[in-house]
Amino acid sequence: MxxxxxxxxxxxxxxxxxxxxxxxxxxxxxxxxxxxxxxxxxxxxxCNSITYEQKSFDLGANYLTPAYKKTLAIAKDVGAKLYTETKAICYDPKTDKYRTILQHVTKNASFFSFAWQSLRYFIERKRAQKHLPVAGFAGVSQHPEIACTFKEWLKDKKLTALEPLFEIPISLMGYGRLDEIPAPYALTYMSIPTFWNMLVFGAGLPTRWPKRFIYGFQxxxxxxxxxxxxxxxxxxxxxxxxxxxxxxxxxxxxxxxxxxxxxxxxxxxxxxxxxxxxxxxxxxxxxxxxxxxxxxxxxxxxxxxxxxxxTNPYCMTTFIIKDLSLKRRLINILPVQKIGYPYVVTQQFPGNPLVSFYSRTTERDQPDRKGIIAAAEALILKWGRVVSEDDLFTHDRWTYFPHxxxxxxxxxxxxxxxxxxxxxxxxxxxxxxxxxxxxxxxxxxxxxxxxxxxxxx
Known part of the structure; x- marks a missing residue:
């Protein structure tokens, strides 16, 4: 009953x-x-989606990985179709150089060290699961091993070579620095299926993941x-x-x-x-x-x-930039920039001029709208294009990551x-x-x- x-x-x-x-x-x-x-x-x-030139764009939640079993089940139930995301690259605005994700994450550690610690992450993540409830975080206070920052957890498990990899989904996606985000949050996010997909995607190997909804998450x-x-x-x-x-x-x-x-x-x-x-x-x-x-x-x-x-307020700014040719249609800006500068840039569809810039701001709204847009314009200028307010398409600021x-x-x-x-x-x-x-x-x-x-x- x-x-x-x-x-x-x-x-x-x-x-x-x-x-x-x-x-x-x-x-x-x-x-x-x-x-x-x-x-x-x-x-x-x-989950905010818009359409431009017959293509759907997500200005909020976007990706699905193999870990999204419940989301995929509902998608099947309601008939929502998906497509596979494009490959990514990393860009350093200070040096004006591009790297593959694999090159970036092994910049300060040998490939062997990175590979060995990646293997050990699967083991440690499985061990940590016994301290995480089925849903939510009740009881985690009783386990000092995970009641710490994610950076502390990685150090304790001797997995520090993985920090540059975790900065991409955690810091660039607005969840804060690794020495800020509590380990229970990061471990919930970085499940074994998600971590495996990150490794395959980051290595540039063939994969069907991550995916997006054809008509957008909204x-x-x-x-x-x-x-x-x-x-x-x-x-x-x-x-x-x-x-x-x-x-x-x-x-x-x-x-x-x-x-x-x-x-x-x-x-x-x-x-x-x-x-x-x-x-x-x-x-x-x-x-x-x-x-x-x-x-x-x-x-x-x-x-x-x-x-x-x-919260970690997050911004999404889009411009219409005709004839812009990016190195890749998904660019991670690394190392992690100061708050206000773009963290990620995407051009979801080849030939479509809508370009999205992901940025963080603070609870005190600093930088403000003008500062966020100016930082995106400065990055576009580094890529040889000049844009103005007339090219701005959307600017949204979200109450993001309550924690x-x-x-x-x-x-x-x-x-x-x-x-x-x-x-x-x-x-x-x-x-x-x-x-x-x-x-x-x-x-x-x-x-x-x-x-x-x-x-x-």
């Missing part, structure tokens, strides 16, 4: 990967009254949403939690060429919060917009825990956070709970349904 009745009224706030995936798994488990509220007019969250999530009850452009005004969860929200109505707004008040039995779990975002969600004099309805425990969360530092993990942050699941009829999913990557997020969503709803672990 299910822990929570399958006729329960469930509200999910947020239609990004975490909200849509938990809705998908609830539906598969037989829950029939599930409503998803999304504040934006479209679904997908950090369009994949749109397909998932078609079978779910999603109310878009929902502006939540108030959330009351007691024996029931009462949500006041505004939704738009279209009256011919006019757009009106109506207010709804709905009662639910359970609430699943699927927004970025930062203090500012969560406290805003639980603030009373109908009576601004009332305090935020978060509990003291929720305020304290979410107050520890930090806590190593010290908070050591102090039992995740033990307390997981114990909070279900209190006040409220559950939490997403990147903070699982690690900011699609597959761990889906894994966490599925596990939440099994553990807390169906009771079938």
């Amino acid at each position: 299910a822990k929570i009745s399958k006729s329960s009224r469930i509200c999910i706030v947020g239609a990004g990967p975490s909200g849509l995936s938990v809705g998908y798994y609830l539906q598969k488990a037989g829950y029939t009254d599930v409503t998803i509220l999304e504040k934006l007019p479209e679904v997908g969250g950090l 369009r994949f999530w749109q397909k998932v949403s078609w079978n779910l009850t999603v109310i878009k452009s929902a502006e939540i005004k108030k959330i009351e939690r007691g024996n029931e969860v009462i949500i006041h929200f505004d939704v738009p109505e279209h009256n011919m060429n006019d757009k009106n707004t109506r207010t709804e008040v709905r009662e639910f039995d359970y609430l699943i919060v699927a927004v970025p779990l930062t203090f500012n975002i969560v406290s805003n969600l639980f603030s009373d917009k109908l009576d601004l004099g009332k305090p935020c309805s978060l509990t003291d425990q929720e305020k304290r825990l979410f107050g520890k969360v930090v 806590v530092p190593v010290l908070a993990i050591k102090e039992g942050f995740y033990d307390e956070l997981e114990a909070m699941q279900g209190k006040n009829n409220t559950f939490y999913v997403g990147g903070l709970m699982a690690f900011e990557l699609i597959e761990p997020i889906l894994n966490y969503s599925e596990n939440l349904v099994k553990v807390h709803f169906t009771g079938k672990e």
Whole structure:
């Protein structure tokens, strides 16, 4: 018998990967009254896709590796097709020289040392798995071996020759330096299938991975949403939690060429919060917009825990650059540059002039929009082209990688956070709970349904 009745009224706030995936798994488990509220007019969250000259581009989440078993299963279910990504190269803007990934990662270590430590990583990663739960990070505080930074873990395991390789998926993808990112996050990301794919891809060997969705990651999530009850452009005004969860929200109505707004008040039995779990975002969600004099309805425990969360804001800037010929259509900028300078440059399709620049900024928004764009323009100039604001196509800045530092993990942050699941009829999913990557997020969503709803672990 299910822990929570399958006729329960469930509200999910947020239609990004975490909200849509938990809705998908609830539906598969037989829950029939599930409503998803999304504040934006479209679904997908950090999975943002656009089309230019009949090709789809991802401006957020992009790649799938063999480790994405749950994502691939849902893709098969909804009929989302994929293609294989192009090969990559590394570029040093200081020396203006290109290297293959293999040349870069063996620059300061012999090939034999790199190969031997790569082999040993498989062994150490398998050993570390016993300290990682099926989903999330509850209990990792009890294992000092992994309650450290990833750089410390690599040093302890005598795997430091692999640092240049790990900088590519970790530092360049916005998760911070190796001496910043906690080992549990990095080990969750760098699973054995993912690491194997990195080695094959980095060596330039034939491989079918990584892959992208033909029509983009966001369009994949749109397909998932078609079978779910999603109310878009929902502006939540108030959330009351007691024996029931009462949500006041505004939704738009279209009256011919006019757009009106109506207010709804709905009662639910359970609430699943699927927004970025930062203090500012969560406290805003639980603030009373109908009576601004009332305090935020978060509990003291929720305020304290979410107050520890930090982010690595990430930017995606695209330009339309006609007749640009890159050395490769996927370029890793290495060594890792200062925050604000492009980390990765991609031209997804040959002959298509849309070029994407991945950059990091800080929680204080430094560099700002102008600085990020100027840094991309400076790199383009090094490649012999001049661009201006007129060539700018898009610029997006994301609240990315909600996480806590190593010290908070050591102090039992995740033990307390997981114990909070279900209190006040409220559950939490997403990147903070699982690690900011699609597959761990889906894994966490599925596990939440099994553990807390169906009771079938």
